Amino acid sequence: MGVDWAELYRETYRELVRFLHRKVWDAERAQDLAQETFVRALGQQPENPRAWLFTVAANLARDEARSVVRRRKHLALMRTEPQTSAGEPSADEALERAERLEAVRRALDTLSERDRDVLLLWDAGLSYAEIADQTGLAVGAIGTTLARARRRLAEAYAMLEERHVARG
């Protein structure tokens, strides 16, 4: 059965970028990697393209994290936060956003890689079956994994907020 790649692209691109953004924390890079993922998919023509896309995206993000992005993460955070208004954000707003994003990133970093992947895949819009297909987990284990990931994320974020408040 042929895949309507144009339609799949329209349906999945945003989810893929969202997923990648929470992995590389650089919006431009996330978009570039999303396109690279589709380029590879068009070359490979996988049978299960949606799951394949997220698998390759996760691998690309992992490669990315091992190389450049980690070294320039702070700059990326400052540079690529989405603009919520037509005007440029003030320096204070930009700093606040950067701090907020950094807190989320640090909270996610406290999760195991598998828990984080499952959580981000769900956040990107994949179903339990698709997450299971991609991660190799049993579909019945996805709920448990998500429960643990969510709890740890909430705990870690709360702890970071407490430290932030304590520092004033």
Place this chain on the structure above:
Amino acid sequence: MSHVDEGTLHAYLDGELERIQPGATAALEAHLARCEECRARFEEALRVRDRASRILERAGAPPLDVPPFDAVLDRARGARSAAGASGSERRRPLLPLAWAASIALALLGGWWARDMARRTSPSTVVFEAAVDAGDAAPQPDAAAPPATAGQDAPARPAAPPAPAQRRAAPRPAGPEEVATRTTRADLAAPSRDVPRTAAPAAGAAARGRVEAFGVAQAGADSAAARRGGPPRTARDVAIAPTLAAAGAPVAGASAWTPVDRAEAERRLGGELILVEGLGVASIEAADSAGAPSVRVRQPLGAGVFLELVQRRPAAEKTAAPAERPAGTPAPRHDSLAARAPEPAPAELVLERDGFVVTLRAIVSPDSLRALARRLR
């Protein structure tokens, strides 16, 4: 029903429970209605789930302008062309495969070297001269014997036979044999006595091909040999036949000389025909019996180039490539090459805007045809 586990509660909250366990939703809801402890767990799971969702939302969404799908398609086509040319697209993310490819290349080089040692073709002479010329003075060696490089030699008075004829015809003895023996000896010890008749343009061809095979070290090895260093490696010899094929696109042509685009178009009497979307690495011109030819090298990927030779049809009558079926690999210069497992450049000859255009690259024929469709 025993108490509900946390994972089931989250699956229920995510609307996935019924999908993964049909009928479980009704049982769960019935249990929650009568189990206070599980209702408390349910409330807690709901809070955790919502809290996690809000945290992730705080990360914000990246810009969500979706680029046109056509842009991705174009990029995919470009990637396929590059992959067809070098295979690098598949190797890039996989270091082990890169290692395997390096080993395979070395083995292939060994195979070539073995064949080259048996050859009596002048191809290697051209390569030797070319690499020498690449790092040495740009002028041809005036003391070199004339036309020892066979059909690749400049200013050859008569047009050479077509490749097929060359393969079938008995090889003449004399200078070519001498040159070849010199080359064989060069495998064991560096020689400085190889004819240098193909000088600067062939030198450029040598450099290009060395890059094309990703064997940038080859030129340095050769330079070391000239300095009296270690013998040339098998890799140097391995690329020689391809150099010969690419180094003499026009029979009887004078040496290729670098020119700028304006000069190339002036000589041709028309505009350069190039593949759209690719850069231009070099432009060279040569004359064949008064008919100018221009050779352009356009980069396809890392170290891989497309070679375009553009000339008027009159010059083409003396050149063999146009007689070959489009998209077939370029002919080899001796009979041994026909059974050697070496990647010959594909070649495509077509007419465009009153010119004969020859495309040549180490890509699949399909990729070459795709590139030809982008000629402008």
